[in-house]
Amino acid sequence: MAWILDHLPRILELSLAHLLLAAPAIAAAFLVAVPIAWAANRVRPLREIVVSGTGLLYAVPSLPLFIVLPIILGTGVRDTLNVIVALTIFGLALMVRSAADALDSVDGGVRLASTAVGYSAALRFFTVELPLAGPALLAGLRVVSVSTISLVSVSAVLGVQSLGSLFTDGFERGIVPSIVAGIAFTAVLALLLDLLLVAAGRLTMPWVKGGRR
Amino acid sequence: MNHVIDAFELLADPDAWGGPGGFGARTLEHLWYTALALLISAVIALPAGLVIGHTGRGRALAVISTGMVRALPTLGLITLAALFLGIGLTAPMIAFVVLAVPSIIAGAYAGVESVNPVTVDAAKAQGMSRWQVLTRVEIPLGLPLIIGGLRNAALQVVATATLAAYVGAGGLGRQLFLGLRTQDYAMMLAASIAVILLAIVLDASFEVTQRLLRRVPGLA
Numbered sequence: 001m002a003w004i005l006d007h008l009p010r011i012l013e014l015s016l017a018h019l020l021l022a023a024p025a026i027a028a029a030f031l032v033a034v035p036i037a038w039a040a041n042r043v044r045p046l047r048e049i050v051v052s053g054t055g056l057l058y059a060v061p062s063l064p065l066f067i068v069l070p071i072i073l074g075t076g077v078r079d080t081l082n083v084i085v086a087l088t089i090f091g092l093a094l095m096v097r098s099a100a101d102a103l104d105s106v107d108g109g110v111r112l113a114s115t116a117v118g119y120s121a122a123l124r125f126f127t128v129e130l131p132l133a134g135p136a137l138l139a140g141l142r143v144v145s146v147s148t149i150s151l152v153s154v155s156a157v158l159g160v161q162s163l164g165s166l167f168t169d170g171f172e173r174g175i176v177p178s179i180v181a182g183i184a185f186t187a188v189l190a191l192l193l194d195l196l197l198v199a200a201g202r203l204t205m206p207w208v209k210g211g212r213r
Numbered sequence: 214m215n216h217v218i219d220a221f222e223l224l225a226d227p228d229a230w231g232g233p234g235g236f237g238a239r240t241l242e243h244l245w246y247t248a249l250a251l252l253i254s255a256v257i258a259l260p261a262g263l264v265i266g267h268t269g270r271g272r273a274l275a276v277i278s279t280g281m282v283r284a285l286p287t288l289g290l291i292t293l294a295a296l297f298l299g300i301g302l303t304a305p306m307i308a309f310v311v312l313a314v315p316s317i318i319a320g321a322y323a324g325v326e327s328v329n330p331v332t333v334d335a336a337k338a339q340g341m342s343r344w345q346v347l348t349r350v351e352i353p354l355g356l357p358l359i360i361g362g363l364r365n366a367a368l369q370v371v372a373t374a375t376l377a378a379y380v381g382a383g384g385l386g387r388q389l390f391l392g393l394r395t396q397d398y399a400m401m402l403a404a405s406i407a408v409i410l411l412a413i414v415l416d417a418s419f420e421v422t423q424r425l426l427r428r429v430p431g432l433a
Contacts, residue, residue: 058368059415061375061412062372063375063386063389067401068402146284147283150283150285150287157376157390157393164289166289167292170296171296171379176293179292179293179296183290190284
């Protein structure tokens with residue numbers, strides 16, 4: 001505990017670095033996954049291919065992906081962009097399926113009714129389908145958020161600064177509290193982001209009552 | 214693009230595959246770690262998951278532990294275990310088992326729970342004992358999900374086994390970290406490609422197994 005208090009500024013600095021890697025990846029995964037899921041639902045024969053195909057990306061181990069990606073991106077292994085793109089890919093692997101299922105769960109009758117009262121395809125998507133799929137989309141996003149936060153640490157073995165640096169430093173110098181602090185602060189960060197997402201959900205979807213998903 | 218060509222040349226070079234520290238031996242080591250971790254985890258997790266699914270007790274605990282493991286940084290777990298247990302295979306093996314057990318438990322109880330309750334009632338009405346209901350009805354019908362749990366666990370372990378080389382264990386991660394420490398990008402790349410291929414082949418073989426099982430009469 002004394003070690004953690006002594007090194008609190010460093011830990012907080014690393015927490016911020018951690019967040020700056022994870023948050024853009026989580027946001028990008030969400031923003032890319034929803035249109036992909038929407039398109040996959042529209043073109044029915046493609047749905048299974050797109051959904052399983054992106055799901056397969058999750059089978060790719062994270063460390064090798066961090067190393068292979070720079071060839072495609074033209075970045076260095078230690079670039080933050082490299083890490084963010086890799087994390088976005090893992091986020092997509094989880095999010096495309098849950099977004100496709102969420103959008104699919106919107107009642108077909110509601111969809112037909114909104115078309116019948118004159119909604120255009122775009123207006124129907126943003127004002128009918130998206131809000132109705134909202135709670136299920138949020139559930140998917142929360143899973144992506146937690147798993148992204150825990151995945152970031154792996155990039156520390158390549159020398160990218162994050163809470164994972166507490167693991168590599170702690171291991172190399174034999175400091176147990178450093179590793180414990182890394183695990184604890186990763187959990188705290190994941191929890192904070194999760195609470196933030198839940199709060200954002202309450203704010204944007206006030207009609208969803210507590211207890212119902 | 215030169216690195217890519219170098220990496221593939223390395224993978225095509227028989228000399229790089231032979232020998233005790235070559236790609237061949239490291240791949241086998243990687244697979245051996247995965248198989249051993251999966252076996253230990255299954256011995257612990259399958260009975261637990263089946264009991265949870267059959268009795269419905271302890272379900273909340275299983276759900277929470279699965280969620281917690283998702284949030285647990287694998288690198289932290291491995292380095293922490295390594296500091297306490299020293300360099301070698303014991304520390305990573307403990308980390309593998311901790312990561313694999315919740316997936317297998319989740320698959321097992323979801324498999325048993327997915328069986329239609331009417332079918333279970335019918336089996337009881339025929340006079341089957343609880344043991345018979347579990348082994349002849351619930352396990353065969355829930356098999357695809359039970360294997361799905363093993364599949365998730367296997368992928369988790371293959372990925373984590375790469376990190377195990379960081380704390381002194383073997384496997385394909387050895388080549389990867391060797392390349393990292395000697396600034397040999399081609400070597401890192403070759404090892405990464407090998408791990409990715411291994412993971413995809415493993416995932417695909419589980420997919421094929423699940424599909425084949427679906428064709429066996431009497432299984433779901």
